[in-house]
Amino acid sequence: MTDVDTHQPTLLLVDDEQNILSALRRLLRTEGYRILTANSGAEAIELLKAETVDVVMSDQRMPGMAGVDLLRIAKDMQPECVRIVLSGYTELQAVTSAINDGAIYKFLCKPWDDAHLKANIAEAFARRRMADENRRLTQELEVKNTQLQELLAERSDQVQIRSEALGVFHxxxxxxxxxxxxxxxxxxxxxxxxxxxxxxxxxxxxxxxxxxxxxxxxxxxxxxxxxxxxxxxxxxxxxxxxxxxxxxxxxxxxxxxxxxxxxxxx
Incomplete structure (x- = not known):
């Protein structure tokens, strides 16, 4: 069984308000995700060092580190994870800049609609699965290309030998x-x-x-x-x-x- 088969979809929720994290946990507990929580950017970074995370959803305005700054760091640490901002503050300039940099995938607003939030998180996990599958297929293709090059080189040597043998025969x-x-x-x-x-x-x-x-x-x-x-x-x-x-x-x-x-x- 491969790591892909055994890996449980993992969601990291980051918010400095514990009641928000608790509400999100209750909302998403039946969705089949492994849920990690952090109350600050620094705590989230420590989790990212220790855990493979598929989706990170962070509040924007937090003491010590803004959400978009955390997600930029998350991008460097785990480029494959899908990054979402969930905030009651628009701060469009900072968020737009982070989107343009590729630091975040989507911006969602508080208060949230339960069905809309669930759908967007499910879409983020689907995006991660597609990226993982594309990467797996790319690696498979690279292996096949290497094998093909080796086979072609081997066949080329065989053709050369047979060509020389044919010359001797003539x-x-x-x-x-x-x-x-x-x-x-x-x-x-x-x-x-x-x-x-x-x-x-x-x-x-x-x-x-x-x-x-x-x-x-x-x-x-x-x-x-x-x-x-x-x-x-x-x-x-x-x-x-x-x-x-x-x-x-x-x-x-x-x-x-x-x-x-x-x-x-x-």
Whole structure:
């Protein structure tokens, strides 16, 4: 269970008049809030040091520290808490300045209407929950972005390795004394080395060409050899896909005279 799940919505009420605090407690006792009270700005600051507070509602005119000054300090101490002034004195200049500074969310007047006060406090808690959820989602997104960057870096390394391996593969194909032609499952020539091009002189062998239209028919009919003028090619055909995701087949062409010379040499 997370801290968000176990945290009880906490309301801090600040007023130098004890009877006001008692009246507010009675009004809000059934709303499901954990209620803390303070009789001065200094006492409220000590509570803010020790407790996580979701909403602070303070009287404006109090001995020692005005409500807006307390709420400015509360903003610095717990920026996420929602701050409300509840006062019988308008003092519009001080309150307006605090609103513009972002020190307070709302100004409510004494005497209050019970239903109106409850609604505004509920709205303040809803605002706090929304801010907490936005912060949680932002943190989640940052974690996901970090994971994505790590995954992309890993994939980039894999792509680089595979690209290098592919380059080595093509170099090896070109170095073979055997003609090699790859045909995909749609019958298109996917690769061929220069030995195959030289062996099939007169046939337009190239990447992307249709095998049936450009290769000798004998190669496509699973013949074991191919006669081209006075040259005979031994043909090996291998179906792809047994150890990889490749599809189609591979043709290997070996000049019969080369094969014979190799056998005589052994």
């Amino acid at each position: 170099e090896a194909l070109e170095a073979l004394p055997v003609g090699v032609i790859g045909v995909d499952d749609e019958g298109v020539i996917a690769f061929c080395n220069s030995t195959a091009v030289a062996q099939l002189e007169g046939y337009p062998v190239g990447l992307g060409m249709a095998a049936r239209e450009n290769l000798p028919a004998e190669l496509l009919n699973e013949a074991g050899s191919l006669q081209l003028g006075d040259k005979r090619l031994l043909v090996s055909r291998t179906r792809l896909g047994q150890r990889s995701t490749s599809r189609g087949y591979l043709l290997a062409l070996l000049d019969a005279s080369t094969f014979r010379a190799a056998n005589e040499g052994t």
